[in-house]
Amino acid sequence: MTSTRSCAQWSMPMVQQPPEGGFEDSAVRLLRHLEWQNGFSIVFLFVDDGQAERLRLWLNQRLDFAGRPIHRVIPVEFPGEPGVLVERLLTLPHSLPVDVPVWIDAFQHSSDVAWNDARRVFLARLNERRFLLERDFGHALVVLLPRSFRQEARNIAPDIWHVRAFSDELAAPQLPDAPALEERERGGRPAVLSRLPEQAVRAEGEWEKVRHHAPERINLALGWSAVDALCAASALHDAATAAAAVLAAARARLANAPDESGRLRDLSVSLNKVGQVAWARGALGEAEAAYRESLGLRRQLAASGPDLPGAQDDLGCSLILLGSVEALRGELGLLREAETVLGALVRRFPDNPSYRAHWELSKAALSAANDGPPAAGTSPA
Numbered sequence: 001m002t003s004t005r006s007c008a009q010w011s012m013p014m015v016q017q018p019p020e021g022g023f024e025d026s027a028v029r030l031l032r033h034l035e036w037q038n039g040f041s042i043v044f045l046f047v048d049d050g051q052a053e054r055l056r057l058w059l060n061q062r063l064d065f066a067g068r069p070i071h072r073v074i075p076v077e078f079p080g081e082p083g084v085l086v087e088r089l090l091t092l093p094h095s096l097p098v099d100v101p102v103w104i105d106a107f108q109h110s111s112d113v114a115w116n117d118a119r120r121v122f123l124a125r126l127n128e129r130r131f132l133l134e135r136d137f138g139h140a141l142v143v144l145l146p147r148s149f150r151q152e153a154r155n156i157a158p159d160i161w162h163v164r165a166f167s168d169e170l171a172a173p174q175l176p177d178a179p180a181l182e183e184r185e186r187g188g189r190p191a192v193l194s195r196l197p198e199q200a201v202r203a204e205g206e207w208e209k210v211r212h213h214a215p216e217r218i219n220l221a222l223g224w225s226a227v228d229a230l231c232a233a234s235a236l237h238d239a240a241t242a243a244a245a246v247l248a249a250a251r252a253r254l255a256n257a258p259d260e261s262g263r264l265r266d267l268s269v270s271l272n273k274v275g276q277v278a279w280a281r282g283a284l285g286e287a288e289a290a291y292r293e294s295l296g297l298r299r300q301l302a303a304s305g306p307d308l309p310g311a312q313d314d315l316g317c318s319l320i321l322l323g324s325v326e327a328l329r330g331e332l333g334l335l336r337e338a339e340t341v342l343g344a345l346v347r348r349f350p351d352n353p354s355y356r357a358h359w360e361l362s363k364a365a366l367s368a369a370n371d372g373p374p375a376a377g378t379s380p381a
Contacts, residue, residue, distance in 0.1 A: 025219060026168045031059055032262040033140070033165055034068070034101045035310055040137045042160060044167040046147045047107050055170070056103060063101065067309035067349050071096055071139075073104045075122070082118035086125040093138050101140040110146035119149060120156055127157035134163070202229075207242060215252035220266050223249070227273045236281050243273045261301055265314065268297040272321060284325060291322040295334075309345060313355055316342035320362050327369035335369060338362040 030043065045052075060070045071092070077085045085104075092102060106122065109115040126133075126143075133141070145153060147169055154161050161167075207226035223246035230239035250270035254263045275290035295318040302308075302315040316338050323334030342359035349355050 025217070026170060027055055027058060028219060028221060029166070029168070030055075030142070031062055034059065034063055034070075034142075036261055036305075036308070037101075037140045037165070038099060040134050040139065040141070041165040042133070042141045042143065042163065043165050044150075044153055044161070045142060045144045046150045046153075046167070046169040047144055048147060048170065052105065052107060052144050067352055067355075068097070068099050068101065070103045071100050073102060075104065075106050075118075077118075078106070078122075079112070079114035079118035082122040083125045085122055086129055089141070090129065090132060090136065093136065096139065099139070101142060103142045103144070105144055107144040107146050110148060116149075119145060120152065123153055123156040123160075127160045130160045130163070133160075140165075215249050216256065218249045218253070220246055220250055220253075220270060224269060224273055227277065231277060231280060236277060239277045240274075240281070243270070243277045246270045247274050261304065264297050264301055268294040268301075268314070268318070271297070272318070275321060279325075284328070288322065288325045291318065291325060294318050295322050309349060309352075309355070312341060312345050313358060316345065316358055316362065320358070320365055324365055324369075327365070332366065332369055335362060335366040339366055 026045075030045075033041070033043065045055075047055075056070060056072065063069055073085075073089070073092075075082070075085050077083075077088070089102070089104075096102070106119055150167070150169060153167075207222045209222075223242055226242045227239050227246065230236075230242060247267075247270045250263070250267040254260075254267050257263055271290045271294035275287040275294065278284070278287035278290060295315075298311070298315045298318045302311045305311045319334045319338035319341060323332070323338055326332075326334055339359070339362040342355065342362050345355045346352075346359045
């Protein structure tokens with residue numbers, strides 16, 4: 001069994017780069033809330049036209065991977081019978097899987113008088129039904145409204161506003177002007193980057209914009225994307241530099257909130273990026289140390305959320321990563337555990353292609369370590 005692999009070969013699917021446009025932090029914050037929320041919560045987003053769909057698609061891609069795709073509600077009752085929408089919401093839990101978030105597109109036609117009146121009635125009725133929602137709804141509820149409605153929402157629905165998980169305002173993006181872009185291209189970019197594919201240059205540039213921010217303001221997903229892109233371009237020195245910076249930021253963020261599960265997961269992802277680059281460079285000891293620390297964190301997260309499919313999938317992926325290093329010494333225990341964990345996940349969610357792909361990957365890794373062909377097409381026992 002050879003130890004030579006491409007940088008990205010064992011890179012597991014992580015949070016992809018959030019939608020651009022000045023609201024990346026809001027997107028990641030909402031993602032974390034929806035990934036880990038159990039039971040009822042409500043989030044208010046005040047948006048401009050054009051942003052909501054990009055945000056929803058990005059979130060849904062990640063949440064579908066975690067087994068809880070967004071259920072989108074289009075208010076067909078607007079503008080004529082807005083109160084009926086609340087009653088429709090109260091019946092949804094009977095038809096939805098557990099923990100699937102509900103997304104209400106109530107932001108359209110922001111300058112239409114009839115629609116604005118309908119929004120006011122909807123918010124008032126939502127406020128009246130607060131007790132029933134808290135008791136019976138059982139899902140995260142994301143309500144999208146026009147930016148101009150922020151103060152009105154607070155005034156019309158004070159009770160439901162008081163119990164909101166959070167609220168955010170997503171302004172329309174401001175595009176950078178051309179001189180700034182030209183200056184950045186001329187401003188001392190390392191020579192190796194000028195020869196990289198455009199995707200790597202772009203990803204590294206986005207990371208450079210934020211990596212010197214205070215830890216709480218750093219968007220780690222931009223760093224992860226930069227590491228992946230630089231690895232794919234075989235710029236391993238630059239990839240190692242980016243991975244080290246991302247890891248330092250993740251450790252600093254966790255130090256400020258050591259019990260927050262989302263930050264523990266961020267640290268585990270960042271450790272895997274360090275391991276990913278080290279593996280590609282042939283530094284197996286460094287890769288093993290990073291993967292082992294990451295696995296410890298993911299065992300902790302999986303134990304604290306045994307019913308969360310995303311946590312179990314993360315655990316299985318980390319078992320593959322460290323197990324592949326240990327397999328070079330003939331130790332196959334972690335790869336066998338990965339196959340067991342991911343096989344159980346496939347039994348619970350047989351139609352999830354990501355879980356099945358990871359289970360197949362665990363079987364292929366174990367088979368390769370045993371120098372035998374993978375058992376293609378078999379089902380988890």
